[in-house]
Amino acid sequence: MCFMERGYSATSIDDVARRLGATKGRIYHHYPSKADLFADVFRTGMQFSFSSVEPLSKGPERAIERWKKMARAHATGMIRTRAFQRVVWEGVELHLKGATTPEQRDSLGRLIAHRERYARLFRTTIEEARRDGDMQFSLTGIAEELMFSALNSPVFWYSPRAGETDSDIKELVDQIVSFALRGLGGKEGSKNE
């Protein structure tokens, strides 16, 4: 499950197999094609985010408070499972560019749809927060993109330091979420915890 660092086409099945201490035969015994293997990693990566964020989106608090929790969970997940998230990212890219085969197309299609539902969790929340007067931005679509670009960004630039503690990561996440929150015109007021 680890061809998450070279990219889809740059990674051969043999690479993956070697990494697993196995051979190609094993992989093709479990997955019908390379695309299916990729889709499985994609799905797994998304599942991390979904299962940690979705419950938070249904809390009883004010929208902005829910958003803060969701954003923290999302960003933390991006850091903790960044290898998977790179695959997810590339999957989205592949879909936008137009995946090669038709089967691959709709396999990716369903995953993208799932991702869409995930994004909607955030979109409805920030729209609600805006109605509450707790955020201000003009076009929702753009605000959403900018928000995700910030929350997702550690996938690309974060790399673990030696002897890094959980509170180090917490600090990172703080700064990320704070950036996004202020970007969305959020009142940072009250307290951040």
Next chain:
Amino acid sequence: MCFMERGYSATSIDDVARRLGATKGRIYHHYPSKADLFADVFRTGMQFSFSSVEPLSKGPERAIERWKKMARAHATGMIRTRAFQRVVWEGVELHLKGATTPEQRDSLGRLIAHRERYARLFRTTIEEARRDGDMQFSLTGIAEELMFSALNSPVFWYSPRAGETDSDIKELVDQIVSFALRGLGGKEGSKNE
């Protein structure tokens, strides 16, 4: 000059040639290898940004005002030359992952160094703005990453609408820069134009 949409390894020289209405021979007549072709596109893309932003970084105004102009120029460039910017992005990614051949490595290396100098223009400016009390953020490195993630993001999600005017793009850029500025803890005060 147009293999900027499929990605490096997903694009064959024949693809590029077909796009140009030419053949492989023509391309290999002008470039010694695929990597060199890629490097040239990379360089061209960066040049757009550099030449439009670098002069602005030397203006006489207050740091935050310089930053606003730089950020606007950068974001506008990302939108206007996004095909090139995708190549630049992938070039950086390739470098981080470890380019295949050694020659490719240091070819990319010099380009990355150039890009580093470009990023420094922004870094020094936001640090100066912070000293001026016009911005507030904790870790500069992270702030820089978050800032670029927002300013660069249209490269990935923007796609031109039919009948789009310059002022539409200006509005887009406004929202992007505003997001980044607030994210950096900037006083949006005065006016934005």
Next chain:
DNA sequence: TGATGAACATACTACCGGGTATGTTGTCAA
């Protein structure tokens, strides 16, 4: 205990794509 099938490994095929070697055409200078 022998048959069966899952869970692999090994060997092989087919194809694609980077790179090269060799044509072909036009231009320009002597």
Next chain:
DNA sequence: TTGACAACATACCCGGTAGTATGTTCATCA
């Protein structure tokens, strides 16, 4: 007019890789 060279096109080579076909081992169950 011809030789030389730039600017391509065409034909080919060859390594790498997705996918397949065929072993081989081991557990389970009749």
